[in-house]
Amino acid sequence: VSTTTTTAAPEEATAPTPTKTRRFSLIRFVGLLTPVLLVVGGYASIAGADASDSGPLGLIEVMNPAYFGFIGLLAASFVWHMRSKTLDTPVLGMHIVALIFLFHGAVSWIEQVPRFPVVYTHVGLSEYIQRTGETLPTLDARMNWPGFFTAAALLNEVAGVESIYPWLLWAPLVQNLFYAPLLFSITRTASTDARVPWIALYLYFSLSWVGQDYFSPQALNFLFFLTFVAIVLRCFRTDRAALPRPIRRIGNGVGVIVGRILRVKSFQPGGAPILATTTAQRSLLVFALAVIYAASVMSHQLTPVFLLLFVTALVVLRRTVLRGFPLLMAVLFFSYISYGAIGYWSGHLDAMFGGFGKLGGIFKDNVGSKVEVESSHVYVIYARFLLAAGVWALTAWGLIRRLRAGRVDIALLVGFIVPFFVLGGQTYGGEVILRVFLMSLPFAAIFITFALLPTEKLKLNITRSVVFVLICTLLGPMFMLTRYGNEAFEYVSKDDYEAALELARLAPADSNMITIDANVGNQLARMEQFAFVVVPQEPGEPLDYSVQHIYQTAVDAPGNQSFLLLSRSQIANIELTYGKPKTFFQDITRDLIANPNFRLIYENADARIFAIDTSAGTKSPEVEDE
């Protein structure tokens, strides 16, 4: 059994080839028009949906079932074109764009305001840099990696605006459109079969429920990640170099065992030919990789780690010719950490490395804490686990089918496995599993495609076509449930935004901004001038949202004046996560208005602002001691 040296025989391909014909044809015209009509139909079907009516299951509760019908029709149209003798690139590309519009743009169409409270914090961080011309690492940990926020501040300056807030509504759609060509380049490296990249791309956008594509450093860094992977796999991959001796022995042993189990005589590298480049081109591409990695190092904590691990693993397994590049990456990474992020790690070494090796704790933070939800919202979390487990199981199945066809894709396998190594590092605020899923998804989508079409010889027959259409149709509601299952509290209404903006205008410097829950987008402007205080809750004790407790929080807060902001996103999170009744907002508002220390100074349909008179209060003994 050989895993390395056999030269791939010319394919006995029955797979269709891409066409470059530019002639007008009725099929092409219909093929281009159909996705457009389906997007228009899909958007029209949800035009009356109101995201504020989302319940414990999220946005799926307000979606018109016809919308999912349009998703099914798009999948059917896509498969119909995939079955033709020659693949029409513009037509298939239009289907992918339509899918992105239906899955990743529909919510922007419904909500009309940028979603996610954290987006407003990112706006506030950019506003600080734009206003002061400097960063403030003590203000927020993210300021230690300010590249993204500095670029946003510079963009505001160049655009001549205080904030590009109105343009952030469509950020998820635009970012996914940006990802598409890079994902296509990555998936093209997987096989000489021209159908594989298209199907993998379709699956990727149907399965990408993690939702890290909002206005954020990680969204931009995912673009860098994809660019980096695309260049390495497309221009610097090598499939036929012999493995290092110790790994080769193990690999041959594993190859013999796997070969016997799967009854395969020999394995051949399965990837497509790399893109031919001259020495000058390769030098320029290496320089581009260095520039992109430098930008990534300055703007995000986690992505450079994924990239460093990915390239190092390829070098160790001799699947790339960029042998010295991990050294340059390590120098860039540790230089920045030592200099730019010193303010963070010097005081948080335990937070950075304390979780190293503690897989149990990481699992509890990422999984266990999320299922402790006291409402039917828990089904959203179960659906996410189910989908992630399903994706990984199908990936394993695709890998087995590929191996049974005698193909081994080491570089792709490295891309899929390497993100999991980060799990042994730290919890990353209980989000590391999300990032691992996201970073491994492009490779998982390729292997799932191999489960359907492991070799070029197989036709996309009726059975496979029907299975694919059914899966893609079912993924419509599943995507909506998993991706927008939190919409009840991740949705930020226009009234929420206007109340937060009004409070930032009203409050003098050194004020306390009190909220009853952290799920609020109130750090829009002048964020360094305020103390943002969330009413504390004792672990293990019943939740206390009494007026007296809120008042004592205001008294204990460090600022001069105190303001309480109640908003829809806070209330929704409390109702869903802690099972508070639907009348919670009315009850707490009534109690606050009845208390003489609280004065209602602003209200709209979704939010209230109270000025708190703390002159009669006395600080808690523990606060006095501090």
Add this chain to the structure above:
Amino acid sequence: MKHKAPIPVTETARFGSGYETVNRFVGRRAVSPLAMRINAVMMPASVALTVMTVLDVSSDIRTWLALVVFCFGPGSALVQYFRLPDAAMQLGLIIAISTALSILLAQALLYFDRIDALIAVGVLTALTFLHPITRQNPRPKSEPVKKEASE
């Protein structure tokens, strides 16, 4: 009609530490046509943005131009040097390089305490014009190719 034999575009060539089947023909003849077209749009866009920034025009058009130049401007010029024939790769690289350079530029301006719209637009516009300025003119078709001395 006489049938033309297809050009053999693949060959096995030595590359790095292993043998790879590479598309050498495409590699030698490659240009970046998509980057060229995008750059042709970006050049007037960056000039318009510069003019609007100098005149301090407050308009949605300026915001759109700023977004477009930040995302596509410098990359559309620099990717032409790579001469990659793959359109998807060109498009992805244009966006990634443009945004990466915008981050590095912003960080440099922050470091020197000079976050300034005019400097930023000037640098981005200069980068957008880099390839057209440095491009060597192709040899005229009528000029005969000089033979090497060794021949």
